Structures are given as structure tokens and as C-alpha cells.
Amino acid sequence: MTVVDKPKSPTGIAARLRGAALDTRPLAVPAYRRVLIGQGASLIGTMLTEVAVPVEIYSMSHSSMYVGLAGLAGFAPIVVFGLYGGAIADAVDRRLLSLCSSLVTWAVTILLLVQTLLNVRSEALLLALVAVQGAAFATSSSARGAIIPRIVPRELVPAANTLQFTVGNIGQILGPLIAGILIAFPHGFAYAYGADVLLFTATLYATFRLPSIKPAGTVVKAGARAVFDGLRFIGGNPILLMSFAVDIAAMVLAMPKALFPQAAATHFHGGIGLLYSAIAIGSLLAGLCSGWISRVRRQGVALTLAVVGWATGIALAGFSRTLWLTVALLMLAGAADLVSSVYRQTILQTYAPDEMRGRMQGVFTVVVAGGPRLGDLRAGAMAAATTFSIAWSGSAVLCVGLVLIGAFAVRPFWRYDAHAATHASHTSHAIRASGGSEGSGSSGGSGGSADSDGSDGAQGSHEAPTSLDTPASHDAHAKSPAARGEP
Numbered sequence: 001m002t003v004v005d006k007p008k009s010p011t012g013i014a015a016r017l018r019g020a021a022l023d024t025r026p027l028a029v030p031a032y033r034r035v036l037i038g039q040g041a042s043l044i045g046t047m048l049t050e051v052a053v054p055v056e057i058y059s060m061s062h063s064s065m066y067v068g069l070a071g072l073a074g075f076a077p078i079v080v081f082g083l084y085g086g087a088i089a090d091a092v093d094r095r096l097l098s099l100c101s102s103l104v105t106w107a108v109t110i111l112l113l114v115q116t117l118l119n120v121r122s123e124a125l126l127l128a129l130v131a132v133q134g135a136a137f138a139t140s141s142s143a144r145g146a147i148i149p150r151i152v153p154r155e156l157v158p159a160a161n162t163l164q165f166t167v168g169n170i171g172q173i174l175g176p177l178i179a180g181i182l183i184a185f186p187h188g189f190a191y192a193y194g195a196d197v198l199l200f201t202a203t204l205y206a207t208f209r210l211p212s213i214k215p216a217g218t219v220v221k222a223g224a225r226a227v228f229d230g231l232r233f234i235g236g237n238p239i240l241l242m243s244f245a246v247d248i249a250a251m252v253l254a255m256p257k258a259l260f261p262q263a264a265a266t267h268f269h270g271g272i273g274l275l276y277s278a279i280a281i282g283s284l285l286a287g288l289c290s291g292w293i294s295r296v297r298r299q300g301v302a303l304t305l306a307v308v309g310w311a312t313g314i315a316l317a318g319f320s321r322t323l324w325l326t327v328a329l330l331m332l333a334g335a336a337d338l339v340s341s342v343y344r345q346t347i348l349q350t351y352a353p354d355e356m357r358g359r360m361q362g363v364f365t366v367v368v369a370g371g372p373r374l375g376d377l378r379a380g381a382m383a384a385a386t387t388f389s390i391a392w393s394g395s396a397v398l399c400v401g402l403v404l405i406g407a408f409a410v411r412p413f414w415r416y417d418a419h420a421a422t423h424a425s426h427t428s429h430a431i432r433a434s435g436g437s438e439g440s441g442s443s444g445g446s447g448g449s450a451d452s453d454g455s456d457g458a459q460g461s462h463e464a465p466t467s468l469d470t471p472a473s474h475d476a477h478a479k480s481p482a483a484r485g486e487p
Contacts, residue, residue, distance in 0.1 A: 086362015
């Protein structure tokens with residue numbers, strides 16, 4: 001009997017490596033590709049400024065408390081304009097809102113350059129500029145986050161978010177490293193701010209090239225009532241509420257960035273660029289091996305474990321007194337942060353209907369951008385009142401305990417099955433489509449998808465109508481057992 005060798009299975013090591021690699025399918029959408037490149041380039045400049053401002057403040061005050069105050073100065077505007085900007089994004093053209101608010105951010109960066117060229121040396125002026133920049137950033141972020149589900153198909157939203165975070169992490173690596181080099185030169189702060197001014201033009205161009213993206217479904221009037229409606233929507237959905245809660249815990253209790261200048265000056269006698277880049281390096285490496293992320297169904301469990309991994313890495317890094325060990329542990333924390341960031345954003349973008357996405361992204365901006373600033377204030381105040389180790393590691397250990405307790409207590413979040421929830425949403429679309437004119441009525445010009453090729457009028461091959469939930473389909477989604485996390 002002749003034995004014939006069976007052909008090698010395509011599910012071998014090579015196939016598994018391909019499955020784990022970064023999913024680049026969203027790059028086939030021209031509008032998304034331009035946005036990704038523009039945001040990646042501008043983020044390098046943003047990180048130059050993000051490093052230069054606290055280092056400049058510390059060079060004038062020699063106090064981590066003042067560095068923490070910079071976080072507070074940015075936090076209050078982010079809360080107000082993140083929430084209200086999200087309501088505006090649900091009422092106007094999101095492209096226009098993003099472009100106008102980005103222009104304000106750009107103007108503030110120019111003022112930062114001018115004040116350092118004039119050698120003003122005023123902590124108060126720097127704090128004021130940080131506050132204005134925070135307001136503009138929060139508004140533009142609310143609009144940008146609501147744009148992504150409109151220019152890529154729904155099933156590619158996790159991959160699109162992963163690409164954004166990965167490219168962003170490249171900027172967060174290069175930016176601090178370049179900043180560490182630039183600020184070491186005479187007039188180094190001017191070089192950092194000037195480079196940011198030039199690089200930020202990339203995101204202005206990408207936003208300008210987008211088509212008009214008006215909210216789908218029922219358009220609400222921007223105002224306090226719209227903001228409260230958004231908050232009430234989150235409060236009535238334990239999955240969304242818990243996804244925000246774990247992020248707040250991670251950023252407020254386990255974010256040590258305000259302590260980096262002190263660590264570099266007193267513990268390691270240098271290495272400020274490495275400290276600011278380490279988390280992003282870890283996130284980048286994780287992003288390159290992130291093909292598995294979109295295949296995970298239990299996203300509540302995955303988000304919880306990722307946040308626990310982040311806080312554990314931060315806590316261990318605070319106990320280290322060797323620069324390279326600290327950097328390595330921060331990289332591990334950064335890898336976990338990439339995973340948690342993708343799941344937070346994906347849950348938010350796919351769970352909320354389009355007419356709510358601006359407000360949801362507004363709250364997301366408050367949490368993601370405001371949380372670290374509140375964490376800066378917390379870290380600076382704790383370092384001044386207690387010890388460096390307690391401020392860095394003690395609160396991170398507390399974060400681990402609170403996140404685990406909260407995740408176990410909120411069962412719908414712990415049991416949340418993203419694939420089943422998406423199937424329930426798609427099924428509701430099919431039911432409405434077969435139900436006659438009432439179920440398939442047109443929502444008018446504002447309800448259509450943005451053209452994926454970035455041009456007005458023609459319907460691109462990458463258009464994804466399923467990414468635009470209607471209120472009724474979302475109600476069915478929210479009420480389904482899978483969406484509630486029930487077995």
C-alpha cells in the first residue's frame with residue numbers, strides 16, 4: 001500500500017503569523033488613508049509640544065506640582081468642549097467642525113512658538129494656552145471619532161481603530177525622542193513648537209479633502225439638552241458605562257507622565273525622551289501583532305484584562321530604579337494599553353447609533369484626553385504630599401483592584417459578546433428592510449454614507465450602509481440578550 005504524503009495545511013505557522021499581523025484592509029478606502037496619514041504626521045508634532053510644555057514649565061518652576069497644574073488647565077476645557085463639541089458634531093457637518101477646531105489648535109501652537117521666541121517665561125501664559133488648546137482638541141476629536149464609522153465598513157472598524165492607534169503610536173515614539181533631542185539645544189523649545197506648526201498642516205489637508213459628513217438619522221439641536229441626552233444614553237447602558245469607568249480608573253490612577261520630568265532629573269539623570277516614548281513603543285509593537293484583536297468575541301473580558309495588564313506594568317515600573325528596566329515595563333504597559341484602547345473605541349463606535357456618535361465621542365474624548373490630565377494632577381499632588389513611589393505605583397495597584405471588582409460586578413459588561421451583538425443589529429436591519437415603506441424609509445441627504453473615495457456624489461465601492469445604525473435598529477440591538485451580555 002502506497003503512502004501518499006498529505007499536502008501541508010494552510011493553517012500552519014505561516015498562516016497563523018499572517019492572521020496575527022496588522023490588518024491593513026481599511027487602507028483600501030482613500031478617504032480613510034488620507035486621514036490616517038495626516039493624523040500620523042501631525043501627531044509627531046503634537047507630541048513635540050506635549051513634551052516641550054511640561055519640560056518648559058518644570059525648567060521654570062522646578063516643581064512637579066506645576067506640571068500637574070498643566071494637566072488641570074487642560075482638563076476643564078476638555079470636559080466642557082468635549083461634551084458640548086460632541087453635541088455639535090451630532091447637529092452639523094462633522095468635516096467642517098473638525099476643520100475649524102483644528103485651525104484653532106494650530107493657532108495656539110503658533111502662539112506657543114511666539115512666547116518662547118520672545119522669552120516670556122510665564123507659567124500662567126503656558127497654562128492659559130494649554131487650556132485653549134485643550135478646548136479645540138476636544139471639539140475636533142469628537143467630530144473625528146464620529147467620522148471613522150462613516151468612511152469605512154462596519155466590519156472594518158476594529159481594524160481601522162487599530163491602524164489609527166498603531167500609526168499614532170509611531171508618532172508618540174518619534175515625537176518624544178525628537179523632542180528630547182531638540183530641547184537639549186539652545187532655543188530647543190522654539191524648535192519643538194515650530195516643527196509642530198509645520199507637521200500639523202498634514203491633518204488640516206486630510207480633513208479639508210473629506211466629503212461633507214452630516215449626521216444620519218434624526219438631527220438634534222446642539223445644546224445642554226442634547227448633552228444630557230447623551231449622558232442619559234450612556235447611563236442606561238451598563239456596557240458603555242463600564243467601558244468608560246475602566247478607562248477613567250486606568251488614566252487617573254495609573255498614569256505617571258507628570259512624574260517623568262522628576263524621574264529623569266532625580267532618578268535616572270536623563271532619559272526623558274525614552275520615558276515619554278516607552279509606552280508608545282510597546283503599543284506600536286502590540287499593534288504590529290494585532291490581527292487577532294478583531295476576532296475576540298468577549299470584548300468586555302478582553303478590555304478588563306488589558307486594563308489590569310496596563311496598571312500592573314505601570315506599578316512595577318514605579319518600583320524600578322534602572323532606566324532600561326523602567327522603560328521595558330512601560331513598554332509592556334503600552335502593549336496592554338493598545339489592546340484596551342481598540343476595544344474601548346470599537347465598543348463605543350459600533351454600539352451607539354450614528355445620531356449619537358458625536359456625543360459618545362465627546363464623552364470618549366473627555367475620558368481619554370481629560371483622564372490623563374486629571375491623572376497628571378493626581379500624580380503631581382501625591383508626589384508633593386507623599387512619596388514618589390506611592391504617587392507612581394501605589395495608585396496603580398489600587399487601579400487593578402477597582403477594575404477587577406467593577407468588571408465582575410457589572411455582569412452585562414463581563415458577558416458582552418461583540419459578534420452576537422453585531423449579528424443582532426444586522427438582523428434588525430433585515431427585518432426593517434422587509435417590513436415595507438415604514439421600515440425602509442429614506443432619511444434624506446444627511447442619512448447617507450460618506451463616499452469612501454473622498455469625493456461627493458458618486459457612491460464608492462467601499463461604502464458601508466451597515467455602519468449607519470438607525471434608532472430602531474439600535475433599540476433592537478440594545479434590547480437583544482447578546483448586546484446586554486446575557487447568555
